[in-house]
Amino acid sequence: MTTAHTLTVDHATVGYGDRVVLEDLELTVPPGRFSVIVGANACGKSTLLRAMARLLVPRAGAVLLDGRQVHREPARRVAQLLGLLPQQPVAPEGIVVADLVGRGRHPHQGPFQRWTTEDDEAVAQALEAAGVLDLADRSVDELSGGQRQRVWIAMALAQRTDVLLLDEPTTFLDVAHQVEVLDLVTDLNRERGTTVVAVLHDLNLAARYADHLFAMKAGRLVAAGPPSEVVTADLVRDVFGLESVVIPDPTSGAPLVLPLGRHHTGA
Amino acid sequence: MTTQSPTRPPAPARERAVSRRRRWVWLAAALALVAVAAVVSVAFGTRVVSLGDVVGALVGKDEGIAAAAVRARVPRTVLALLVGAALGLAGAVMQGVTRNPLGDPGILGITMGASLAVVSGIAFLGITTLPQYVWFALVGAALTSVFVYLVGSIGRGGPTPLKLALAGAATTAAFSSLVSAILLPRIDVMNVFRFWQIGGVGGATWEAIGIVLPFLVVGTALTLASARGLDALALGDDLATGLGVHVTRARVLAAVGAVLLAGAATAVAGPIAFVGLVVPHAARLVVGVDHRWVLPFSALTGAVLLTLADVIGRVVARPGEIEVGIVTALIGAPVFVALARRRRVVQL
Numbered sequence: 001m002t003t004a005h006t007l008t009v010d011h012a013t014v015g016y017g018d019r020v021v022l023e024d025l026e027l028t029v030p031p032g033r034f035s036v037i038v039g040a041n042a043c044g045k046s047t048l049l050r051a052m053a054r055l056l057v058p059r060a061g062a063v064l065l066d067g068r069q070v071h072r073e074p075a076r077r078v079a080q081l082l083g084l085l086p087q088q089p090v091a092p093e094g095i096v097v098a099d100l101v102g103r104g105r106h107p108h109q110g111p112f113q114r115w116t117t118e119d120d121e122a123v124a125q126a127l128e129a130a131g132v133l134d135l136a137d138r139s140v141d142e143l144s145g146g147q148r149q150r151v152w153i154a155m156a157l158a159q160r161t162d163v164l165l166l167d168e169p170t171t172f173l174d175v176a177h178q179v180e181v182l183d184l185v186t187d188l189n190r191e192r193g194t195t196v197v198a199v200l201h202d203l204n205l206a207a208r209y210a211d212h213l214f215a216m217k218a219g220r221l222v223a224a225g226p227p228s229e230v231v232t233a234d235l236v237r238d239v240f241g242l243e244s245v246v247i248p249d250p251t252s253g254a255p256l257v258l259p260l261g262r263h264h265t266g267a
Numbered sequence: 268m269t270t271q272s273p274t275r276p277p278a279p280a281r282e283r284a285v286s287r288r289r290r291w292v293w294l295a296a297a298l299a300l301v302a303v304a305a306v307v308s309v310a311f312g313t314r315v316v317s318l319g320d321v322v323g324a325l326v327g328k329d330e331g332i333a334a335a336a337v338r339a340r341v342p343r344t345v346l347a348l349l350v351g352a353a354l355g356l357a358g359a360v361m362q363g364v365t366r367n368p369l370g371d372p373g374i375l376g377i378t379m380g381a382s383l384a385v386v387s388g389i390a391f392l393g394i395t396t397l398p399q400y401v402w403f404a405l406v407g408a409a410l411t412s413v414f415v416y417l418v419g420s421i422g423r424g425g426p427t428p429l430k431l432a433l434a435g436a437a438t439t440a441a442f443s444s445l446v447s448a449i450l451l452p453r454i455d456v457m458n459v460f461r462f463w464q465i466g467g468v469g470g471a472t473w474e475a476i477g478i479v480l481p482f483l484v485v486g487t488a489l490t491l492a493s494a495r496g497l498d499a500l501a502l503g504d505d506l507a508t509g510l511g512v513h514v515t516r517a518r519v520l521a522a523v524g525a526v527l528l529a530g531a532a533t534a535v536a537g538p539i540a541f542v543g544l545v546v547p548h549a550a551r552l553v554v555g556v557d558h559r560w561v562l563p564f565s566a567l568t569g570a571v572l573l574t575l576a577d578v579i580g581r582v583v584a585r586p587g588e589i590e591v592g593i594v595t596a597l598i599g600a601p602v603f604v605a606l607a608r609r610r611r612v613v614q615l
Contacts, residue, residue, distance in 0.1 A: 055508055079511025086505035090366070092556040099557065106499050107511035159510070 104158030355569020358543025380411020489524030541599020
């Protein structure tokens with residue numbers, strides 16, 4: 001795509017009700033790269049993504065897209081630049097794949113505007129890119145978990161945003177489908193230059209696929225940078241409270257974390 | 268669909284072209300059904316009028332009993348079409364707003380809220396005219412919607428479909444006992460209220476239609492304008508926000524439209540149950556889940572259903588009548604049970 005957009009979190013404090021989850025957090029998402037947020041459960045990684053996606057409004061500080069506060073900008077314009085795939089999107093019962101993907105065109109259509117050929121092209125390309133073209137006229141209800149996740153990603157693709165936020169896109173998928181989804185996201189990043197920020201649970205998959213890692217602990221950012229620099233036994237101990245051995249992944253050279261437990265101490 | 272020839276366009280384009288054409292066919296069919304229902308409603312009743320007499324009466328040539336019956340049935344038919352359309356549309360919007368297949372002005376407490384307001388007005392403030400009913404019904408419907416929404420929003424996760432439906436059902440139960448409490452000791456109020464309560468279009472006049480029409484027009488405009496917002500909301504609030512929809516604003520706008528429709532319909536015809544519940548499901552079966560189609564289709568289907576229900580009420584109990592609200596309840600109750608028994612009841 002065209003010019004890279006910059007997404008920054010500027011000293012943001014974010015929480016739910018009385019509870020502060022992120023405090024004074026600051027980071028810049030590298031444009032045109034695939035960034036992954038990692039951390040233990042309840043460390044605030046999904047909260048961070050939700051704040052970036054303007055689902056949560058920071059109590060102090062701000063989330064800035066090209067220097068403007070995302071929650072103050074016209075919602076539709078932000079939606080043309082910044083896409084989101086939430087953790088549990090809802091597929092209306094009985095909806096057909098092509099129609100669901102077509103809903104990604106929402107921010108590009110006026111209230112009474114008709115469906116255009118550009119919309120048709122965007123949907124066809126998205127279906128193709130996500131490898132679900134042959135499912136186009138199937139009902140979403142009858143798809144497997146992996147197929148369904150690819151359909152949702154196709155919907156996000158049809159939105160044609162330069163920045164895409166993915167909240168745990170691999171949850172509930174088996175390992176083959178996890179790899180498939182991450183390959184797809186990587187294609188998108190490499191071929192279109194889409195800036196991707198994803199929350200992932202699996203540190204090893206994160207280390208392999210990410211260009212850039214944000215490691216979080218208790219609502220703070222404890223490390224950021226390329227996986228080869230960030231993922232160390234010390235970091236894993238700090239962030240996950242887990243003893244581990246970190247070796248180079250024989251297939252990709254990325255760091256590979258081998259967890260140690262009481263029965264497997266590596267000694 | 269299994270055979271593929273090389274000249275065919277790719278699957279998604281073909282599929283959408285097919286379904287688009289099918290929708291237009293269905294739309295034509297629905298419009299034809301509305302016309303049939305209207306003619307049937309004018310021709311049938313205590314006295315069956317021949318088609319020739321119907322035409323004669325409408326162009327003003329005939330005098331006599333047949334012509335008089337026809338002229339009396341015309342406003343009744345128009346009102347039945349309007350109220351049915353309003354309830355069908357309101358139901359479709361409510362189901363979309365709450366993402367709840369049981370979302371219906373009746374189930375969400377809105378109809379009963381309108382009823383309670385009208386009954387209170389009759390009992391305590393002595394209101395007796397339709398314009399007064401309309402305003403009381405609208406205020407009652409609006410306040411009840413807000414109340415149900417607030418009650419349904421308490422607790423974790425905000426206003427989930429299930430909590431909204433429960434809050435609405437509880438409110439309906441509470442309000443209906445309040446209505447009884449107001450009515451029971453007051454025979455005079457009971458008599459004024461009785462005809463209105465059951466739900467009927469028998470007393471239709473052009474004047475009554477003129478009074479509610481502006482509310483129905485505004486309500487229809489608001490709801491049709493929110494069709495695309497409802498499409499986005501159907502994907503969940505998070506995704507809708509990601510698609511650039513102001514979730515709260517879209518909900519409120521659509522809900523205000525639905526409240527106008529349901530409130531005005533209730534004011535003029537009394538609480539009519541199940542039309543708003545059943546009709547959107549039928550519409551979705553035919554045209555799919557796109558609200559730009561579901562909403563107009565629900566309006567048309569609602570008009571047909573209510574008009575035919577009114578005709579049935581007139582025909583089965585000749586020379587008397589069964590109020591249309593009772594007939595729709597008889598039709599709607601089994602459908603409600605079938606819907607409630609389905610597995611994915613709280614999702615839409």
